[in-house]
Amino acid sequence: MKKIFYYNNIINIKKKEVIKSLNKNHFVILRNLFKKSQVREVLSNIKKKFNPKEDKIRKEKNYDLIKTNYQRFMFGMSGGVKGALNTNPRYFRVFYNPLWCKDIYKGRNILMKLTRIQNYFYNLDSNYGINEKKTKDGLFVASRFQHYPIGGGFLAPHKDISAIKAAKQLGINLYYNFLLIMTKKGKDYKNGGGFVSKDNKIITFEDIAEVGDVIIYNSKTVHGVLDIDSNLFPNRATKDGRYIALTTLFKW
Numbered sequence: 001m002k003k004i005f006y007y008n009n010i011i012n013i014k015k016k017e018v019i020k021s022l023n024k025n026h027f028v029i030l031r032n033l034f035k036k037s038q039v040r041e042v043l044s045n046i047k048k049k050f051n052p053k054e055d056k057i058r059k060e061k062n063y064d065l066i067k068t069n070y071q072r073f074m075f076g077m078s079g080g081v082k083g084a085l086n087t088n089p090r091y092f093r094v095f096y097n098p099l100w101c102k103d104i105y106k107g108r109n110i111l112m113k114l115t116r117i118q119n120y121f122y123n124l125d126s127n128y129g130i131n132e133k134k135t136k137d138g139l140f141v142a143s144r145f146q147h148y149p150i151g152g153g154f155l156a157p158h159k160d161i162s163a164i165k166a167a168k169q170l171g172i173n174l175y176y177n178f179l180l181i182m183t184k185k186g187k188d189y190k191n192g193g194g195f196v197s198k199d200n201k202i203i204t205f206e207d208i209a210e211v212g213d214v215i216i217y218n219s220k221t222v223h224g225v226l227d228i229d230s231n232l233f234p235n236r237a238t239k240d241g242r243y244i245a246l247t248t249l250f251k252w
Helices: 015-025 036-049 063-067 108-121 161-168
Strands: 004-006 028-031 070-078 088-096 139-149 153-158 176-181 193-198 201-203 214-218 223-228 241-251
Touching: 004 015, 015 028, 015 108, 015 214, 036 108, 036 139, 036 241, 063 070, 063 088, 063 139, 108 139, 108 176, 108 214, 108 241, 139 153, 139 223, 161 241, 193 241, 223 241
Parallel strands: 004 028
Antiparallel strands: 028 214, 070 088, 088 139, 088 153, 139 241, 153 223, 176 214, 176 241, 193 201, 193 223
16 A cells, blocks of 8 residues: 655545555655745754754743743653653754744744644644634644754654643544654765654654655554664754654643
């Protein structure tokens, strides 16, 4: 069964066909919905604006920072040692850029489109969760860009438990995650990249992904990011590495 679907418009997406493939392959790729040049332009803006001195570590009681333009560096073994699904080691940077805040990276168009693709699969209004006003379900769209630096940026295998809980508030039993690929493996970085686990085997989807592709996987799927160019020495100030955009539904 094919893993790559070509669509030039959201309304042309055949949801049943895509989800059938997703359930079999553990991930699918939607191609041609985003122009590579547009995604690359946003990436260029992120790199131009990036300042490592803006990196922050979020304290436990500062959850609402993700509803603002906010740059966070995430590292360590989040969740402690209570079990594989509660422990989530990572090393990457997040540029939170809510859809109601200033469009500092000039990426509003791609974040809005990614949100509408997600809402289309959830059978929600196309603008669901995009405003600062709290939805009736108590959810909002946490739009952001993530940077996995060369020199070992990674995310350990895990399931998105918090996002699954958020989806259940909508009465949805199966949560889908939507990633917009902003970099090309072999060009922007050499080794590593996003993966899903199927039958205890690692499948690195970025071996076949292109800039502008949307990767979808579901709540049953263990996923993560293999070390990005781990042969290089870590450097928190580097702009190089793997970048993606996400528009996940989070609890308000």
